[in-house]
Amino acid sequence: MTLAPRAVLVHRRTEYEELLARHGTHGQAAFFLSSRGRPIDEVVRRHERTRQALRDVAAAVPLTWRSCQVERADLDRFLFAPEDVVVVVGQDGLVANTAKYLAGQPVVGIDTDPGRNPGVLVRHRCADTAALLRSATAPGDRTEELTMVEAVADDTQRLLALNEIYLGPAGHQTTRYRLGLDGETDPGEPQASSGVLVGTGTGATGWLRSLWLERGGAAPLPGPCDPRLVWFVREAWPSPATGTSRVGGELGRGQALRLTVESDRIVVFGDGMEADALDLTWGQSVRLGIASTALRLVT
Template structure:
């Protein structure tokens, strides 16, 4: 990676809370009135927005001086055509990193924490002052990189969805999901509030809340997967939420590992409102209604996060 101009730097940004409020209320004065009427400090929104814009400007100046540059808003990610030679830089919270990785095919991602005083940034190893140095090291092939295993859902009608953190399979609303689950040579008809399939990258998130709830109900204190598992592991972990035992539905296949040799298969028994979505983005989903069979497995593509 010694010739910078053969590469393109893609800076992925997101809207601030202030920008989202202006979209909702049309103007900042109206949004400010709404906040202050509800005893919320509007100045905090302004401070966050102003600092974020400064960080974006700093990143733009740095990247434009190093090579070809493109700025991309998060909402455009699903339709953007990335090049194999792109180097992607995100400025935002942890969620922006996950959202971005899902649409890449092995391009390296450099994650910048725009406001360390506000965000812990478990997935944001760098601050804006380190950007030039880490880009230079990446171009020279001297940056350390962590590989991230993705989950993939494929259906018998040709739908496909990747997940960086987790997949949810279940009902669109707060009702029961009904499906036939097949895994590790066994199958079972189940009724539950849905299934979570976690990657190693997402195993310290939603997956941990499920484990904590199960331990609390069972009166336990420890589980081998407390703290999650490695990002690069060739495995996923599925958990059935609130399985209901009855004459026709079982609860014996509610927790297990998905490996290349043991995918998970789910056949919907829901006439309507069945969905599969990933990484908490409910608006981008696959339909999972009667007649749909979904296979959950490890994706062929992987993410690359510079650390």
């Protein structure tokens, strides 16, 4: 017996809910903001729009389907199934936060605040949900496959990201490591820097782009579906023991960057989610390249 599809609605706490969690009541939250010259009204309106959008999307799920909801903070404990259709209700960044936990399930991005969000990954409106769900399960592929980046440590730990993976000190100071291309016979260049960033075309509109512009923007950045990654070393420090000859480049399919830790600790996290990071210690190595998994974004 074939299971009916399951719609998994992914959302995150609103600014208003964060304020209530911190201050306890609406009145205390309003006082906190007003004492700093900021009204709470707009925060409440955005909260109401988001909650209404979530209700509208839930109502659009076909009656023959199963459905559930998961909050962003619980994604690392949620078990996605092969028959799931993932509906991200929120901002572009929430799609990236979700992508690392998927294994090819189709993703629908619903923008809860059109005009405020860029809409790069949350491209659709609540009213489109029913048609998009039908499209996601109909014969024929109606998705874009967005390239993802992966980090695989020598102890088999693995991390996926849609935008970029950062490797560096937990406190963003300076760390020591060796950097080279995987497969080379030499051990790599010893470096001291504030970290290394490896990312995709989807991430090329954010953190990666700022580093690319800083370096002069000579080579073109990849597009979201391009099988190509770019990488940059942040603030490499030249010294008698460390070099700066390898501070940026590209990686195609089958190529990988290799980093060997020469500090007490390096953290590796994707898409800004530091709470879900790999911890590497002195002597460990990690390989970074194009992931075998892609984000299937329903168009």
